[in-house]
Amino acid sequence: MLPAVVKLCCGISYPHLRNTAGLQRTAVAVIGQEITHLQRWRCKQHHIGAPAGFNYTEAKSEDRATVQSKGDQLFYVQQGHKAMKNALRMLEDNEGWRVEIAESNGDVICSKVMPDARKVFRLEAVLEGSVDELYDLLFVRVEEMNLWNPSIQQIKILKQVGPETMVTHEVSAETAGNLIGQRDFLSVRHSCKQESRVYLGGAAIQMESFPPQAGFVRAEDGPTCIIIQALDKDTRKSRFTWLLNMDVKGWLPTSIVNQALPRAQLDFTRHLRRRLAVSATLG
Numbered sequence: 001m002l003p004a005v006v007k008l009c010c011g012i013s014y015p016h017l018r019n020t021a022g023l024q025r026t027a028v029a030v031i032g033q034e035i036t037h038l039q040r041w042r043c044k045q046h047h048i049g050a051p052a053g054f055n056y057t058e059a060k061s062e063d064r065a066t067v068q069s070k071g072d073q074l075f076y077v078q079q080g081h082k083a084m085k086n087a088l089r090m091l092e093d094n095e096g097w098r099v100e101i102a103e104s105n106g107d108v109i110c111s112k113v114m115p116d117a118r119k120v121f122r123l124e125a126v127l128e129g130s131v132d133e134l135y136d137l138l139f140v141r142v143e144e145m146n147l148w149n150p151s152i153q154q155i156k157i158l159k160q161v162g163p164e165t166m167v168t169h170e171v172s173a174e175t176a177g178n179l180i181g182q183r184d185f186l187s188v189r190h191s192c193k194q195e196s197r198v199y200l201g202g203a204a205i206q207m208e209s210f211p212p213q214a215g216f217v218r219a220e221d222g223p224t225c226i227i228i229q230a231l232d233k234d235t236r237k238s239r240f241t242w243l244l245n246m247d248v249k250g251w252l253p254t255s256i257v258n259q260a261l262p263r264a265q266l267d268f269t270r271h272l273r274r275r276l277a278v279s280a281t282l283g
Contacts, residue, residue: 076161076205080190084201087225087243090120097122100262107269109262119258120245123265126231127240129276134228134238135198137275139191142168148275151267153182158210165190167205171216180248180260183219186210196230221246240269 090112097110100121107125114120127134137145146152151173159167170185189202203222212218227241244265248257 073161076159076167076188077165077190079188079203079205080165080201083188083203083223084190084192084199084225086203086223087201087245088199090114090223090245091122091225091227091241091243101266103266107266109265111258111262118245118247119261120243121262121265123240123242123244123262123269125240125242125269127238127269127273127276128236128280129238130236131196131198131228131230131238133276133279134240134272135191135193135200137272138226138228139189139198139200142166142189146173148278149268149271151264151271158186158207164192167207169210180252180257180264181250182216183248184213184216185219185221187221196235198228199225200228201225217248217250219246219248242269 096112098112099108100111101107101109107123109124110122111119112122129137137148143155143157145155153171153173155168155170157166157168161167166189168185168187168189170187172180172183172185174182186205186207187202188205189200191198191200193199201222202224204220222245224245225243227239229239229241231237231239242265244261246261248261
């Protein structure tokens, strides 16, 4: 049974992972078109508030504002594009993955040690939700994620660069059993949709006008990505692939971090399933 699970988890039995190179080429082509579309898109203004302990004063005057400069627009799109491309390349390489967790519901998490000695984690799951529904929850309405995921205190969009790219500030919640502790993240997020598939990519980014805040450890994620793909013959279900690549910073032992991250993936997926179930109940 274990060899079968290993094959399943490491992509040998998954055609959609064997064809990741093709997915990467498709994603890059679609993203390339976004820069042209970006020039015809008017950014929308977002009104955001600050959580306790964070100073958004400077960000309100500059970073929250719509990105006006064409150069700035292209910079953030390119950063998101680069993060997604690098993350897809990591998924494309099937060598070195090993099973970390295999759940009874079919969820499987594999890990792989990268050249810099850091572990990355890949979760595979099937969710009872359409590609469009998941895209809406995980990207379009990202600021509402804390309403259904108790591990997140707040996510705020600091910059909106066209419909497919944004810069966000995320604060994790102080929850019981959280081995890593509270962190905050400053990230560029990028998406592209292609037929029955959605790519969500991201990576940490630095902004002089939004430095690390006192009292919080700023972690760095990425390159990371999520691939959401409709199941064959059933568009109401989706195959969910999530590459988690994170440097939590601080002084935590590596062994603790490597235990906590895959568990965080399972927790997130559990909360996401509950949210999808609520949507299904409400019709």
